[in-house]
Amino acid sequence: MADLFDKFEALTSTREAMPFEEANPVGIVMDEVISPTEAMIDGRRTILAGTNNYLGLTLDPRCIAAAHEALDAAGTGTTGSRVLNGTYAGHKQLEDALANLYGTDQCIVFSTGFLANLAVIGALAGKDDYILLDADSHASIYDGCGMSGATIVRFKHNDAADLDKRLTRLGVEGSRVLIVVEGLYSMLGDRAPLDDLVAVKKKHGAYLLVDEAHSLGVFGETGRGVGQDMGLDDDIDFIVGTFSKSVGTIGGYCVSNHPKFDILRLAARPYMFTASLPPSVVASATKAIEILGSEPEHRERLWRNAKQLHEGLRRAGFTLGADCSPVVAVKVDSPDILVRFWEKLVLNGVYVNLAMPPATPQGLCLLRCSLSAAHTPEQVDTIIETFEKVARMNSVGMPALEPVD
Amino acid sequence: MTSAQTTFDQIAALIVPYNTKGVTVIPESTFASDLEWDSLTVMDFVADMEDHFDIIIPLNMLPDLETVGQVAAAVDKLLGD
Numbered sequence: 001m002a003d004l005f006d007k008f009e010a011l012t013s014t015r016e017a018m019p020f021e022e023a024n025p026v027g028i029v030m031d032e033v034i035s036p037t038e039a040m041i042d043g044r045r046t047i048l049a050g051t052n053n054y055l056g057l058t059l060d061p062r063c064i065a066a067a068h069e070a071l072d073a074a075g076t077g078t079t080g081s082r083v084l085n086g087t088y089a090g091h092k093q094l095e096d097a098l099a100n101l102y103g104t105d106q107c108i109v110f111s112t113g114f115l116a117n118l119a120v121i122g123a124l125a126g127k128d129d130y131i132l133l134d135a136d137s138h139a140s141i142y143d144g145c146g147m148s149g150a151t152i153v154r155f156k157h158n159d160a161a162d163l164d165k166r167l168t169r170l171g172v173e174g175s176r177v178l179i180v181v182e183g184l185y186s187m188l189g190d191r192a193p194l195d196d197l198v199a200v201k202k203k204h205g206a207y208l209l210v211d212e213a214h215s216l217g218v219f220g221e222t223g224r225g226v227g228q229d230m231g232l233d234d235d236i237d238f239i240v241g242t243f244s245k246s247v248g249t250i251g252g253y254c255v256s257n258h259p260k261f262d263i264l265r266l267a268a269r270p271y272m273f274t275a276s277l278p279p280s281v282v283a284s285a286t287k288a289i290e291i292l293g294s295e296p297e298h299r300e301r302l303w304r305n306a307k308q309l310h311e312g313l314r315r316a317g318f319t320l321g322a323d324c325s326p327v328v329a330v331k332v333d334s335p336d337i338l339v340r341f342w343e344k345l346v347l348n349g350v351y352v353n354l355a356m357p358p359a360t361p362q363g364l365c366l367l368r369c370s371l372s373a374a375h376t377p378e379q380v381d382t383i384i385e386t387f388e389k390v391a392r393m394n395s396v397g398m399p400a401l402e403p404v405d
Numbered sequence: 406m407t408s409a410q411t412t413f414d415q416i417a418a419l420i421v422p423y424n425t426k427g428v429t430v431i432p433e434s435t436f437a438s439d440l441e442w443d444s445l446t447v448m449d450f451v452a453d454m455e456d457h458f459d460i461i462i463p464l465n466m467l468p469d470l471e472t473v474g475q476v477a478a479a480v481d482k483l484l485g486d
Contacts, residue, residue, distance in 0.1 A: 135448060145464070151463045151465060152463055152464035152465055153461055153463055153464065154448065154452075154464060156452065166455075166461060169455075169459065169460070169461050170461050357443065357445060358443060358444055358445060362445075363443075363445055
């Protein structure tokens with residue numbers, strides 16, 4: 001008999017064909033959180049190298065104290081949308097803190113980063129508009145495009161010339177075009193050539209939206225992201241980001257100087273028809289944004305750790321996804337090697353992200369690591385040593401590494 | 406030879422590098438079932454067609470294009486516009 005679940009047959013068989021024996025990548029449970037960089041998984045003390053907790057602020061005493069205070073004062077949740085009963089003083093303070101960080105006139109906070117992209121992209125572009133998006137964009141960007149009703153055109157990943165070519169071919173007025181890119185791409189850890197993209201945007205008079213989800217707190221003098229790092233913030237029309245990485249909690253935002261930006265509060269359904277962030281989350285996010293803007297030492301430690309891991313794995317002979325960044329992706333040749341390698345890492349006390357097609361660009365199989373400011377140099381050494389140890393295990397089937405200088 | 410056939414022939418030639426299963430391509434061939442392409446392959450192929458014909462094939466059009474013949478007709482329409 002037909003079943004609603006029939007459509008998942010191919011997915012089910014792909015999953016069942018995975019040769020996992022002792023660990024399941026989508027079934028990992030952190031039984032106890034020891035620190036931002038360690039947890040107990042299945043009875044093993046495990047170094048966490050795949051959490052996007054870039055600044056390690058999840059357990060910062062100041063963020064926790066702020067959350068406690070808000071929880072005690074205002075309760076566990078707002079039970080309402082921002083446009084009804086869900087806007088508290090804390091939400092406005094958080095929006096002010098972000099506008100202040102970016103030096104923009106306006107900011108809107110959303111309940112998750114995913115919703116921020118759905119809301120902003122979905123509302124900004126309408127059926128007579130055009131979205132040109134980088135082919136490697138996050139699922140939330142694609143879904144926001146789908147919600148918009150606009151004509152969607154992809155351009156080649158990080159290829160400003162291809163964007164230019166497609167805009168020229170399209171031949172529509174630039175004021176009807178929204179270009180969407182990310183600052184740092186989460187899978188390979190490569191960053192957008194924003195200078196070239198801004199030049200194309202200006203040439204065509206289009207709008208530019210940059211998602212700094214993985215770059216907030218990571219790049220730039222005060223942690224705004226890749227835009228600030230490249231001195232291009234003023235040329236970006238909309239910056240979207242998330243609180244679920246460097247900020248260490250959950251939520252999303254968009255900042256802009258567009259004078260009519262605020263109307264999105266009455267037009268964006270993912271803003272209007274979901275409950276607002278709870279007071280404790282708002283308070284810890286506000287504190288974390290203050291910290292990431294004013295304490296560059298976390299960023300400096302993060303980059304030291306990133307360089308140590310990137311350099312260590314490169315020297316050991318691993319093939320890496322991109323230049324050094326806090327996302328270090330190790331490429332392996334096949335899904336079989338990937339699955340076995342990932343499993344042995346977990347069993348040897350190192351958690352990284354297992355990433356495979358279709359979630360990866362170019363059909364790549366990746367052991368994706370993300371660093372934290374909270375990692376110690378010793379932990380980073382252990383991650384490198386464990387990668388080398390697992391690569392030598394015959395059962396993993398990894399071709400022999402050739403160490404390089 | 407009608408222009409539809411010409412377009413079909415050109416598309417068939419563009420399919421060759423991705424036709425790893427050596428499927429004989431006819432207008433009724435489907436990308437998902439016959440050619441067994443995943444979404445990434447489809448995207449690369451679409452980019453190749455855009456460059457070859459100097460057209461834009463919006464992402465919105467793709468869900469309705471299941472067969473090679475449907476793609477040829479869509480390309481002809483885009484070329485005509």
